[in-house]
Amino acid sequence: MTDPAINVSHVSKQFGETQVLRDISMQVEAGKVSCLIGPSGSGKSTLLRCMAFLEQATSGSIHIEGEPLGFTDGPQRRRQSPAELRRVRSRIGMVFQQFNLWPHMTALGNVAIALRKVRGMSRSDAEDRAMAQLDKVGLKERAHHYPAQLSGGQQQRVAIARALALDPTIMLFDEPTSALDPELTGEVLNVMRQLASEGMTMVVVTHEIGFAASVGNRIAFLDGGRLLFHDTPQAVFAAPREPRLEQFLDTYLDRGASMLK
Amino acid sequence: MTWKLFSLLLEASLMTILVSAVSILMGLVMAIVLSGLRMSGSRVADAGAGVFISFFRGVPLLVQLLLIFNLLPVIGITLPSLATAIIGLSLCTAAYQAENLRGGFEGVAPGLIESAEMAGFTRMQSFIYIRTPIALRMTFPALVNEAILILKASSLVSVVGLIELTKMAQNLSASTYRPLPIFAAAGVIYLAINLVVAAIGQRAENALPGLPGK
Numbered sequence: 044m045t046d047p048a049i050n051v052s053h054v055s056k057q058f059g060e061t062q063v064l065r066d067i068s069m070q071v072e073a074g075k076v077s078c079l080i081g082p083s084g085s086g087k088s089t090l091l092r093c094m095a096f097l098e099q100a101t102s103g104s105i106h107i108e109g110e111p112l113g114f115t116d117g118p119q120r121r122r123q124s125p126a127e128l129r130r131v132r133s134r135i136g137m138v139f140q141q142f143n144l145w146p147h148m149t150a151l152g153n154v155a156i157a158l159r160k161v162r163g164m165s166r167s168d169a170e171d172r173a174m175a176q177l178d179k180v181g182l183k184e185r186a187h188h189y190p191a192q193l194s195g196g197q198q199q200r201v202a203i204a205r206a207l208a209l210d211p212t213i214m215l216f217d218e219p220t221s222a223l224d225p226e227l228t229g230e231v232l233n234v235m236r237q238l239a240s241e242g243m244t245m246v247v248v249t250h251e252i253g254f255a256a257s258v259g260n261r262i263a264f265l266d267g268g269r270l271l272f273h274d275t276p277q278a279v280f281a282a283p284r285e286p287r288l289e290q291f292l293d294t295y296l297d298r299g300a301s302m303l304k
Numbered sequence: 305m306t307w308k309l310f311s312l313l314l315e316a317s318l319m320t321i322l323v324s325a326v327s328i329l330m331g332l333v334m335a336i337v338l339s340g341l342r343m344s345g346s347r348v349a350d351a352g353a354g355v356f357i358s359f360f361r362g363v364p365l366l367v368q369l370l371l372i373f374n375l376l377p378v379i380g381i382t383l384p385s386l387a388t389a390i391i392g393l394s395l396c397t398a399a400y401q402a403e404n405l406r407g408g409f410e411g412v413a414p415g416l417i418e419s420a421e422m423a424g425f426t427r428m429q430s431f432i433y434i435r436t437p438i439a440l441r442m443t444f445p446a447l448v449n450e451a452i453l454i455l456k457a458s459s460l461v462s463v464v465g466l467i468e469l470t471k472m473a474q475n476l477s478a479s480t481y482r483p484l485p486i487f488a489a490a491g492v493i494y495l496a497i498n499l500v501v502a503a504i505g506q507r508a509e510n511a512l513p514g515l516p517g518k
């Protein structure tokens with residue numbers, strides 16, 4: 044039996060008094076795409092950030108390919124050392140809503156720097172590799188542009204290339220197209236579609252219900268910090284039995300996805 | 305005001321430029337280290353850096369210079385006046401530059417640090433390759449401003465026996481009994497240097513990629 048790529052087990056998260064995640068358990072199998080949907084404030088970002096240990100769950104545990112993330116397993120549960128955490132995290136690439144490119148480096152620099160400083164590659168090897176990765180997202184010509192000289196869609200594709208250059212087995216996306224003008228979302232979604240078709244394990248927080256329906260192998264529906272649903276798109280869209288899900292879909296469903304109904 | 309006198313002033317202004325430039329750069333390095341200590345997560349390091357900064361910002365530069373000048377021989381160190389002047393000025397500017405940088409470091413968006421973390425950078429690597437360059441760019445105008453302040457403050461280092469522009473002007477006015485044209489000339493030279501610094505700063509700022517709003 045192989046371990047799931049991501050195993051979230053009874054995760055709860057509190058910010059002070061506010062309970063943001065309530066006893067969430069879910070698995071993402073290797074090579075599958077799970078799309079996280081749900082109303083604003085339902086805890087989608089928090090759950091995704093817990094999967095990268097950018098947020099620390101109040102209780103519960105998360106395993107990445109069978110290895111504990113953030114805390115060690117066993118009776119002497121303790122926080123992982125920075126080096127241990129880095130090692131487990133190295134399997135995870137993360138793409139943020141705000142791109143988060145480093146403004147003082149070109150697109151190429153953004154992709155190459157971790158290859159050099161973390162992976163210890165020579166400058167020229169790192170830049171070759173970075174260039175190939177930028178080519179893959181269609182941005183070879185923009186390699187020497189700074190983030191401020193790129194459109195939002197281009198910046199987000201650089202951010203994806205930056206994450207992919209480090210060879211993650213899992214990619215986490217937090218609303219990767221929400222900060223983009225509508226005409227730029229397509230180019231980013233296409234890169235993600237391509238990635239999914241290559242068998243990357245992905246968790247995508249998204250409001251693009253059409254994308255979730257067509258690319259997601261599973262759709263997870265969060266509401267008020269509870270995971271109400273984690274099932275195939277067909278199951279979720281064809282027969283929404285949960286009243287909260289039905290209500291959410293009524294508000295968010297675009298025409299494309301409503302045709303699936 | 306003869307050419308002879310003016311050329312002596314110009315020559316002394318080279319010393320002003322040397323002392324100031326070296327102090328600014330050394331102060332910058334120290335300010336980055338101080339910022340690192342403040343953000344290291346160690347309370348002792350943070351407190352130490354805090355005390356250093358308060359002291360050098362709170363005590364007049366002239367008093368600092370005289371303290372260092374008189375203290376070093378007591379603990380058995382004799383340094384040339386140039387070295388003493390540079391130590392005094394750079395310690396002082398380090399404290400101010402650390403304060404300037406603080407705003408820059410605080411302005412680095414948390415997401416940029418998180419993406420460094422996800423890319424596998426250690427805390428130290430993130431500080432060196434991500435936070436510091438961004439903080440420096442955001443506070444670059446303050447750095448140029450500090451350079452100008454230090455150029456002017458360097459007139460105080462004559463108290464440790466260094467002959468720079470102001471000291472030379474004092475010496476010449478004492479020997480010629482014509483202070484007015486000599487101090488006027490010295491003032492013009494300071495002004496000219498600072499205009500050049502400001503212009504270089506402006507050009508560098510425009511050339512720097514990744515400044516906010518660009």
Ligand SMILES: Nc1ncnc2c1ncn2[C@@H]1O[C@H](COP(=O)(O)OP(=O)(O)OP(=O)(O)O)[C@@H](O)[C@H]1O
Pocket residue numbers: 058061063081082083084085086087088089090
């Ligand atoms: N650092 C924090 N401190 C306190 N509360 C927080 C923090 N981060 C998130 N929250 C709260 O947790 C709840 C869930 O937030 P989260 O960002 O996970 O929601 P979301 O589903 O991603 O929403 P959106 O669709 O608007 O991005 C919200 O009520 C939010 O106010």
Ligand SMILES: [Mg+2]
Pocket residue numbers: 087088089218
């Ligand atoms: Mg969110």
